[in-house]
Amino acid sequence: MFFLCNFRYLKSRFTVDLLGCLPWDAIFKASRRKEPVRYLLWIRLSRAARVTEFFEKLEKDMRMNYLFTRITKLFVVELYCTHTAACIFYYLATTVPPSQEGYTWIGSLKMGDYSYSDFRDIDLWKRYITSLYFSIVTMATVGYGDVHAVNVREMIFIMVYVSLDMILGAYLLGNIAALVVKGSNTEKFRDKMTELIKFMSKNKLDKKISKKIKDHLRLQFDRSYTEASVLKDIPVSIKNKVSQNLYESYVKEVPLLKGCSTGFIKQIAISVHEEFFLPGEVIIEQGNVVDQLYIVCHGVLDEVGKGEGDETEEFCTKLQTYSSFGEVSFLCNTPQRYTVVVRELCRVLRLDKGSFMNILKIHFLDGRNILNNLLEGRDLSIHKKLLESDITLYVGTHELELATRVNCAAHSGDLYRVKRLIEAGANPNNTNYDGRSALHIAASKGHEEIIDFLIEQRVDVNISDKFGNTPLLEAIKNGHDRVVSLLTNAGASLIIEDDGSFLCDAVARRDVNLLKRILDKDINPNAKNYDHRTPLHIAAAEGLYVMAELLLNAGASVYSKDRWGNTPLDEARIGGNKKLIKLLELARSSQLLEFSTSSQEFRGTNMIPNSEMSSALFNPSMSCSTKHSRVYPDSSIATKIVEQLLSLNGHLSESPAST
Secondary structure, rough: OHHHHHHHHHOOOHHHHHHHHHHHHHHHHHHOOOOOHHHHHHHHHHHHHHHHHHHHEEEEHOOOOOOHHHHHHHHHHHHHHHHHHHHHHHHHHHHHOOOHHHHHOOOOOOOEEEEEEOOHOOOOEEEEEEEEHHHHHHHHHOOOOOOOOOOOOHHHHHHHHHHHHHHHHHHHHHHHHHHOOOOHHHHHHHHHHHHHHHHHHHHOHHHHHHHHHHHHHHHHOOOOOOOOOOOOOHHHHHHHHHHHHHHHHHHHOHHOOOOOHHHHHHHHHHOEEEEEEEEOOOOOOOOOOOOOOEEEEEEEEEEEOOOOOOOOEEEEEEOOOOOOOOOHHEEEOOOOEEEEOOOEEEEEEEHHHHHHHHOOOHHHHHHHHHHHHHOOOOHHHHHHHHHHHHHHHHHHHHHHHHHHHHHHHHHOHHHHHHHHHHOOOOOOOOOOOOOOOOOHHHHHHHOOOHHHHHHHHHOOOOOOOOOOOOHHHHHHHOOOHHHHHHHHOOOOOOOOHHHHHHHHHHHOOOOHHHHHHHOOOOOOOOOOOOOOOOOHHHHHEEEEEEEEHHHHHOOOOOOOHHHHHHHOOHHHHHOOOOOHHHHHHHHHHHHHHHHHHHHHHHHHOOOOHHHHHHHOOOOOOOOOOOOOOOOOOHHHHHHHHHHHHHHHHHHHHHHHHHH
8 A cells, every 4th residue: 555655646746746846046056047947946836735735634623723724824825926926026127137127116116215226235135025015015906006017027917917816816805705604615514523523422422433424524525525414424334333323222122122133123223313302392193194103212201192072181101211102003004092292301213104114024024023012012991902903904914915925926936035025924824815825826837946945834735715726726727747746745635616617617728738637636527517517528519539538538427417418429419520429439338338347246246136236326436447447427327327237237147048
């Protein structure tokens, strides 16, 4: 750092400072007083910049009187300018030929009986005072002065000097006016610094923080940036530390915030604003909706409640340090139930609702603690039941909002946010207005990582929404096979309230993949909708060969009848799809043969008569299938099956004898 600063100095002002320090008088004499060398003496004027910097430091020094420093600076500026002009006046008089020295301002000067014709023989100090007098009179006199120009060179310089003098006069008058009205930036800086020092001394801030505040304020002044507020110009990071230092000790002792996390307390301490109230002032009036939460630091306040329709005081509670007020109206959006009046000079902290809600979006668990503390708070006698009702309503709204946020995070696949919300206190089993949980949303979108995390949180894997959909059904609908496997391994079972209508809708939509996934979960393929139609009815009516084949392989019965008495084969014949008709006829024969074989086995082993076997056809538990080793018969067609089956049984029993 040292070498870097030196390098910067070498690049900036080193050359000018070096030239200003050279012994130009000796150089001028050594050059035999050559006039061009004499002009190099002006380089020494660069030293004036150091004088300006010196006065700027004095102005910022809080130990120095600002008014005295400023007036001294203005006097030095004026004296320096007139001194320079006096030197130039004398230079103009001494650089003319000796024969013409009488035609200069000093050579022709006569004051009373005293003449300056031989001015070189006059004392040097008297010559300097005379020249300085000429310079000051020329600058300050309005009109023709006692001393005046004689030759052309002097006239030209005086014109330039008087023109520059107008600028100098404006500068001097402007600074004097600023001193009178206190309008200079430096004085504003000093006033602000004084306020800051008082503020930091009163509150006993840490020296390190105090130094940072002062340094930053000086930096802002160097950049010509000023504001009126005491802490407004301080960086947010430093201002946050100041707020924590001042207010955190009060915030963490408030009963309403008991049990809240340290991070939440710090954020509240940063967001509060300090206010003072005189005795007798009303801070909150009864019946108003409050958008601020107040915390008492010092002083005493009274909560006064009044009855409806009269002015009778119903209760009066004293508020002291660490108390809070306005919390019920603030949190529950209800009218304020009491008036808060200042008894003694008090200092309170005000927290705006917008800032509080923004903090609560991050610290959900602390929001739940605040509501619990509010319910366990002080007794408000006859208002307690109404208060609990308001808080309970707000809790329900808060839980619904949390569930919606968790569902939104699950919908977008944001595992990190889902974890943060649940770790902050959100219940993963809570549902939104449609009864859908985060598991429903994640299953429908196929977010496997979120599914794993929710299963680890022991969520209900069989929860149903308002439409009867479970997470497993959502995963099946959207074709997320890996999610289906995860849910199944976690103990999820496929539950469909109206399986007949669901299967019929899947067939009507021609969703072969969905139908296959549903049938793989052992759903009854003979389930009926409101018209007693099975999925096979729909497939036959629409001519859907692939779906009909899929249903038959799953155990669908071709003998099922709808409310009009039509079987799937009847529907296929109406549609005229020959390939489908042939498939259903083969299925009918196959199912009839299977019933026959099954009946022979039952009769041979259990000696079941034909009448008992026919009744067994009405029992869905006695069935078989080519694929699943069972079939789901329909009792509405039992009579026809029994007749055909009994005739077939009789034929089969006679065949061995004839052979």
